[in-house]
Amino acid sequence: MSTHIDSLSSNEGLSTALKIKIVGVGGAGSNAVNGLKLDDLGDVRIAAINTDAQALANSAISEKLLIGRSVTRGLGAGGEVEIGRAAAEADREAIAALIGDMDLIILVAGFGGGTGSAAASIVAEVAAKTDALVLAFVTLPFSFEGARRKRIATEGVGELRKVVHGLIPLPNDVLLQEGEEDTSVLNAFAVADRWIGCGVHSLCAMLLKTGLINQDLGSLRTVFQNPGGKTIFGTGFASGGDYVKDALDDLLLCPLFHMGDRPAQLDRILVNVIGGADLGIAKVNEVMALVSKRFDSREDIVFGAVIDESRNDSLEICVLGKAEMERKASANEAQAAQARAPSPSHQLEELGLSSEIAQDDSPERTVHKSKLRKKKMRSDDQDEFTFTEVEAQRGYFHKTDRNEYKDEDLDVPTYLRRGIKIKIKIKA
Amino acid sequence: MSQSRVVGAVEIGTSKVTVILGEIIGDSGLNIIGHSSCFSKGIKKGVITDLKDASDCVHAAILTAEKNANTRIDEVYLAQTGSHLQGNFNVGTTTVGSSDSVVRAADIEQAKEDAKRRKLRDSRTYIHHIQNPFSMDGQQVDHPLSKTGARLQVGYWSVHGDSQTVCDSLRVIGGIDLAVSDMIISSIASGAVLLEESEKGNGALVVDIGGGTTDFVLYRKGYIVLTGVVPVGGDHITNDLSIGLRMGRKGAEEIKRKNGRAYYKTEDREEKVWLFGDLTIGDREYPLAAITQIIEARVSEIFDIIKEQLVEAKLYVPEDIASGVVLTGGTSRLVGIDEVASRSLGLAARQSEGPQDVAAALRVPEYSTALGLLHYALTGQEDTQQPSKPVGILGRLSRILNL
Numbered sequence: 001m002s003t004h005i006d007s008l009s010s011n012e013g014l015s016t017a018l019k020i021k022i023v024g025v026g027g028a029g030s031n032a033v034n035g036l037k038l039d040d041l042g043d044v045r046i047a048a049i050n051t052d053a054q055a056l057a058n059s060a061i062s063e064k065l066l067i068g069r070s071v072t073r074g075l076g077a078g079g080e081v082e083i084g085r086a087a088a089e090a091d092r093e094a095i096a097a098l099i100g101d102m103d104l105i106i107l108v109a110g111f112g113g114g115t116g117s118a119a120a121s122i123v124a125e126v127a128a129k130t131d132a133l134v135l136a137f138v139t140l141p142f143s144f145e146g147a148r149r150k151r152i153a154t155e156g157v158g159e160l161r162k163v164v165h166g167l168i169p170l171p172n173d174v175l176l177q178e179g180e181e182d183t184s185v186l187n188a189f190a191v192a193d194r195w196i197g198c199g200v201h202s203l204c205a206m207l208l209k210t211g212l213i214n215q216d217l218g219s220l221r222t223v224f225q226n227p228g229g230k231t232i233f234g235t236g237f238a239s240g241g242d243y244v245k246d247a248l249d250d251l252l253l254c255p256l257f258h259m260g261d262r263p264a265q266l267d268r269i270l271v272n273v274i275g276g277a278d279l280g281i282a283k284v285n286e287v288m289a290l291v292s293k294r295f296d297s298r299e300d301i302v303f304g305a306v307i308d309e310s311r312n313d314s315l316e317i318c319v320l321g322k323a324e325m326e327r328k329a330s331a332n333e334a335q336a337a338q339a340r341a342p343s344p345s346h347q348l349e350e351l352g353l354s355s356e357i358a359q360d361d362s363p364e365r366t367v368h369k370s371k372l373r374k375k376k377m378r379s380d381d382q383d384e385f386t387f388t389e390v391e392a393q394r395g396y397f398h399k400t401d402r403n404e405y406k407d408e409d410l411d412v413p414t415y416l417r418r419g420i421k422i423k424i425k426i427k428a
Numbered sequence: 429m430s431q432s433r434v435v436g437a438v439e440i441g442t443s444k445v446t447v448i449l450g451e452i453i454g455d456s457g458l459n460i461i462g463h464s465s466c467f468s469k470g471i472k473k474g475v476i477t478d479l480k481d482a483s484d485c486v487h488a489a490i491l492t493a494e495k496n497a498n499t500r501i502d503e504v505y506l507a508q509t510g511s512h513l514q515g516n517f518n519v520g521t522t523t524v525g526s527s528d529s530v531v532r533a534a535d536i537e538q539a540k541e542d543a544k545r546r547k548l549r550d551s552r553t554y555i556h557h558i559q560n561p562f563s564m565d566g567q568q569v570d571h572p573l574s575k576t577g578a579r580l581q582v583g584y585w586s587v588h589g590d591s592q593t594v595c596d597s598l599r600v601i602g603g604i605d606l607a608v609s610d611m612i613i614s615s616i617a618s619g620a621v622l623l624e625e626s627e628k629g630n631g632a633l634v635v636d637i638g639g640g641t642t643d644f645v646l647y648r649k650g651y652i653v654l655t656g657v658v659p660v661g662g663d664h665i666t667n668d669l670s671i672g673l674r675m676g677r678k679g680a681e682e683i684k685r686k687n688g689r690a691y692y693k694t695e696d697r698e699e700k701v702w703l704f705g706d707l708t709i710g711d712r713e714y715p716l717a718a719i720t721q722i723i724e725a726r727v728s729e730i731f732d733i734i735k736e737q738l739v740e741a742k743l744y745v746p747e748d749i750a751s752g753v754v755l756t757g758g759t760s761r762l763v764g765i766d767e768v769a770s771r772s773l774g775l776a777a778r779q780s781e782g783p784q785d786v787a788a789a790l791r792v793p794e795y796s797t798a799l800g801l802l803h804y805a806l807t808g809q810e811d812t813q814q815p816s817k818p819v820g821i822l823g824r825l826s827r828i829l830n831l
Contacts, residue, residue, distance in 0.1 A: 177672075253674050396667045396677065400472045403511070403659050405733065410660050413668035414725035422672045422718045 018207055018217060020104045021045040022200060023127075025120045026084070027055055027076075028110025028139060032193040034059050040308070041204050047098055049123060051087045051115045052076035065098045067091040067119065077114025081152055084118035095126045102132045103217050106203065107164070108196055112141035112149035117156035124163040133221055134164045135231075137199055139192045140171040143417040147407030165224035166231040166322060170195055173416040174255045198235050202318035206272040206304045212284055215272065215304035223270045223302055223322050232257065232266060232321040239314030244283055247315040248290055253424065257319075269295050269321035272304040276312030279305070287317065295319060434461070436490060436501035436606070437801035439614065440597060441509075442471050442640025442663060443758060445486050446795060447493040449501065450802040458806045462497025463790060463798075464489050473659045474510035474641035476596045483600045490604060503609040504601050505801040507617055508555060509641045511659035512590035517560075517741075518543045521581045529576045531564070536572055536580070543584040553594055555611055556587040558652045587613055587655055610804065615643035615655050617800025618756050621783045623647065632751035634780075635734065635769065636797060637759035639663050642730050646738065648748050654741050658733050662759035665726050672722045673714060679703055683719060690727045690764035691771075692720040727765060731772030752776035756793040 022044060024033030030048035038044045047063035050056045053074030056064045066074055068087020077084040088095065099105060105127045109116035120136065127134045138157065141149040161167045175192050206215050224231075236251025238244075271291050273284060284305045292301050397403070403410040408417055415422055432453045439446045449462040466489045470481025494500055520543025524535050544557050560583035562572045569575055594611070601608050619634040628647040636643045640661045646654040665688070670680035687701045696717035703712050738744040752775050755766060760779050769777035782791030783799060790799060 255674070257674075396663065396670070397472065400475070400477060401511070403473070405658075410658075410729075411664065411667075413664075413671050413722070414729045415668060415672060415722050418725055420721055420725050422721055424673055424714055424718045 017043060018104070019043075019045075019102045020106070020204055020207070021047060021100070021102045022106045022108060023098070023123065024048045024050075024061070025107055025109040025123055026050060026113060026116025027052060028113070028189070029108045029116050029120070030055065030059055030061065032108050032110070032137075032139075032196045034061055035193050036197050036200060038201060038204060040310075041201070041208050044204050044208070045102075049088075049095065049098065049119065050076075051084060051119075063098065065091070065094055067094065077118075079149075080114045081118045081156075084114040084116070085122065087115065088119035088122035092122065092126060095123055096129075099123070099127045099130060099132070101130060102127075104203075104207070104220070105130075105132045105134045106200055107134065107136040108138075108200070109136065110139045110141075110192075111153035111156045112145060113152070117152045120156065121159040121163055124160055128163050128165075128227065133217065133224060135166045135168065135203070135224065136160060136164045137168045137170060137196045139175070139196070140169055140173075142172045142176070142419060143408065143412075144419060150407075161230075162228055165227055166229075166320070168199060168231050168233040168320075170233075170256070171416075173419065176419055177255050177416075177421060195235075198237075198316075199233055199318065202235065202272055202274065202316065203320075205274055205306050205308070206318075209274075209306045209308065211304065211306035212279070212281055213303055213305040215270070215302065219302045219304070220270065222300075223268045223320060225268075225322075229267075230323045232269075232319070232323070234319050236317045237315070243313060243315045244286060247317050248287065251291070251317045251319065252294065266295060266321035266323045268300060268302070269319060270302040270304070271295075271320075272306065272318045274306045274308055274311060274316040274318075276314060277307055277309055278312050279307060279315065283315075287315070291317065291319065295321060433502045434497075434499050435609075435802060435805040436493065436504045437507075437798040437805065438486065438490065438504050438601065439507040439617075439797045439801070440471060440476070440482065440486055440600065441468060441638050441758075441797075442474055442661060443468055443638065444794060445489040446798045447489045448790065448795065448798040448802060449493050449497045449499070450805060451499075452806055456806070458802060460786060460790065460802070461499065462493045463795070464492035464496060465794065466492065468639075472640055472663070473661075474638070474657070475512065475593055476600065479596060479599065482596075483603050486600050487604050490606070501606055504606050505805045506597060506601060506608050506611045507614045507797050507801055508589060508594065508597065508611050509614040509638070509643050509657055510589070510593060511641070511657055512593045513555070513587060513613060513655075513657050514589075515585055515587040515655055516546070517583060517585055517653075518546050519581055519583045520544070521579065524576075524578055524580055529578060531572045531575050531577065531580055533573065536562075536582075539580045539582045540584075543582055544586065546586070548588055551591055552588045553591040554586060554588045555594070555613060556585075556616070558585040558587070558616075558655075559583075560585060560651045560653060561649070585652060585654065612801055612804050613643065613655060613657075614638075614641075614797045614800075615645035615657070616652060617798075617804065618643070618796040619645040619647065619652070620800045620803045622754050622756055622780050622796055622800075623751070625650075627751035627754075630750040631748040633734075633738075633749055633753045633773070633775065635731075635753060635755050635760075636757040636793075637661055637730065637755065637765070638757040639759070642734070642757070642759075644734050646743060646749070648743065648745075654738065654743055656734070656737050658730055660726070660730050660733075661757075662762075665723055665759070665762075668722050668726050669719065673718060675703065675712075683714075684723070684762075687716060687719055688723055688762055689720050690723055690762050690768040692717060692724045696720050723762070724768065727762070727768050728772050731769050735773050746775055749775055752778065754778060754780045756780040756782075756796045758794050760793045 022033055024030035030050050033046055046061055048059055048061045049065045051068050051072045053066050056066055068090050070090055071087045107120055109120040111117045124134055140153045172192055175195055234254035234256040236247045238246030238250055273287055288303050397411040432451055435450045435452055437448045444465045445468050446465045451459045451461050466485055469485045470478030476482045520539045522535055522538040524531055561568045562582045564575055564577035565579050572580055598608055615636055618636045622634055623632050629650045631648045634645050638661045640663050642658040642661055644656050666680045666684055669684055670677050699716040700713045701716050753769050753773055766777045766779050
């Protein structure tokens with residue numbers, strides 16, 4: 001609760017308002033940032049970084065940075081990660097200047113192409129060297145975009161996850177499920193942008209707007225203490241009628257919570273609600289009680305409630321959760337080692353046994369931490385790459401060998417890979 | 429009496445462990461004297477993921493069957509499945525040795541040996557060498573002995589698996605002090621009891637869709653020409669439903685059994701389904717369309733993959749699969765699955781009614797693999813179609829295991 005003291009002291013000089021910058025990296029990221037509607041939030045700065053001069057020129061964003069002119073002559077990365085990386089490496093100083101001195105940096109990128117996938121982690125690295133809290137919203141390519149883009153995205157996520165405080169993955173396959181019945185692919189990209197917009201807006205509103213329960217950067221920092229780990233994000237919205245119940249239902253049905261992740265494993269979560277003036281403390285309490293019951297976090301839940309006069313008769317709930325990776329990663333690793341291990345059979349028993357320990361005894365985290373650390377050290381990189389978003393979509397099968405068939409993971413639901421839209425809500 | 433032995437046919441499946449006890453009398457008599465099945469633990473996609481859990485449930489199933497039959501098992505026939513199983517087709521060639529160009533037994537042996545000599549990587553173990561027809565100077569001959577010709581060839585469909593994975597299953601059985609006499613891959617076992625000889629002759633595809641894997645075997649002109657495992661089964665349907673409908677696995681499993689259909693109809697859009705149907709808190713309504721669309725995507729993909737594998741092996745010849753597709757395994761109970769199989773594979777398809785010569789309780793799709801194992805225990809080496817065992821395979825694996 002030391003955070004309240006922080007917020008008091010920062011209120012002393014009103015000129016030192018919270019400095020937030022949202023940075024779109026690459027084509028998709030810049031587009032998404034361009035479409036953000038944050039007018040009601042006052043001073044949130046927006047910037048775009050790209051290798052494609054023409055795309056930047058056409059963008060309405062005021063703060064733009066063309067990177068890698070020496071590498072690409074401003075013609076874009078052409079889907080090549082190496083070019084994207086070289087471009088960002090070449091302009092580290094310019095990136096640092098653009099990042100400047102911020103309290104919160106939100107990166108937005110679409111993974112699978114050349115610029116976003118590679119440059120995002122370099123931008124994040126630069127940002128992480130400042131005191132800023134760095135979060136990233138990243139869209140992941142549709143399955144039908146092919147194995148190459150998927151691989152690029154997976155590797156990009158692995159790299160980015162190490163340097164940001166929170167990485168929020170948005171698999172397009174999953175987002176498509178939320179579009180209208182006849183969502184075309186182009187519309188689907190718009191759906192992704194809407195999700196990013198919703199997440200970014202909710203975060204900023206929570207920090208900048210006054211409300212029933214104020215949250216500040218300090219509370220956000222307690223949720224995202226360390227870089228790495230896994231972040232869960234989801235929203236629910238409803239208006240009219242019994243909007244509290246409907247928004248909760250909508251939240252629980254948010255597809256981002258249903259990719260096989262188990263919210264029970266979250267270490268810390270942050271819940272923010274935005275409602276109109278009619279949102280009394282009683283209703284807020286009702287929401288809080290239900291959400292904390294559903295997202296049972298081991299340590300603590302941070303709540304925020306924002307009042308927006310223009311939003312009477314509606315409720316938006318945004319949940320951000322963070323799970324440290326160690327436990328899961330070590331179980332994965334033991335499993336992977338088991339799959340790789342050659343014949344000596346006692347070895348298997350040993351590994352089988354130790355993976356059991358890692359899973360079952362997890363509540364006593366401190367006791368086993370040393371053990372897990374040891375394991376983690378053995379193949380640190382491996383963990384980062386094996387535990388990906390695709391992994392999350394495998395759900396029940398996440399501890400078994402990959403089920404690769406012709407560049408597809410058969411454990412991931414077919415309807416998601418094929419882009420078949422499933423409508424589960426019944427309209428009254 | 430010393431002629432009789434009790435064989436335990438054991439299938440360690442992803443959702444169930446199935447055991448059937450058969451008493452084999454002399455060379456030809458088989459009495460089924462007990463059976464049991466219990467829910468699996470520690471097994472996913474046909475492969476043991478937790479040795480202790482798997483051992484516990486397999487041991488429980490074996491002990492229950494022994495208790496039911498009031499006897500002890502002498503030897504175990506064990507089914508094998510999982511994506512680690514692979515096969516390749518090898519052709520052995522020999523030049524007929526004698527001056528009169530008449531094929532001697534030694535020539536046949538040599539051709540066979542030639543086909544089986546292909547070495548595997550250290551981590552792999554042959555499980556079956558399945559003989560295909562002989563050919564003499566390019567012409568198929570069924571019985572080459574004493575025929576004349578210059579060049580004798582024989583094909584073999586050889587199935588091999590990951591040694592470690594195979595060992596794990598042997599360890600489980602070894603854990604209660606039982607010896608595995610033979611291992612048969614699930615698809616071959618099911619095929620053996622579900623098809624009539626005439627159907628094997630006309631050509632047929634048997635698809636055994638279980639909880640975690642789909643095993644298939646293709647018969648062409650009476651020979652097993654292709655086997656395969658798609659590591660996808662009923663568990664995947666449940667998982668897809670659980671993700672798609674945003675509900676727990678239990679609810680998804682229930683909805684699959686209660687309301688599942690393998691294909692989607694436009695009318696499903698209008699129809700609503702309650703999750704529990706008991707008016708309790710948490711009960712929700714779903715459009716049936718959501719359920720059937722999710723299932724259809726998954727089920728048709730399974731058959732699409734099988735078709736692709738047939739096509740890649742150049743064995744997708746509908747007139748050579750005249751007896752069509754026979755579906756078995758627990759997931760074959762899914763309503764409409766024959767229709768989807770037929771659509772995807774472009775072949776007539778039906779749900780198996782089980783072998784007619786066993787008790788009704790055993791005629792269910794869940795038991796076909798174990799019955800097939802007993803079939804092999806009975807016919808043994810006499811059957812020319814018996815997949816022959818690489819010499820000493822069990823001994824070699826046992827040594828690895830230090831059993």
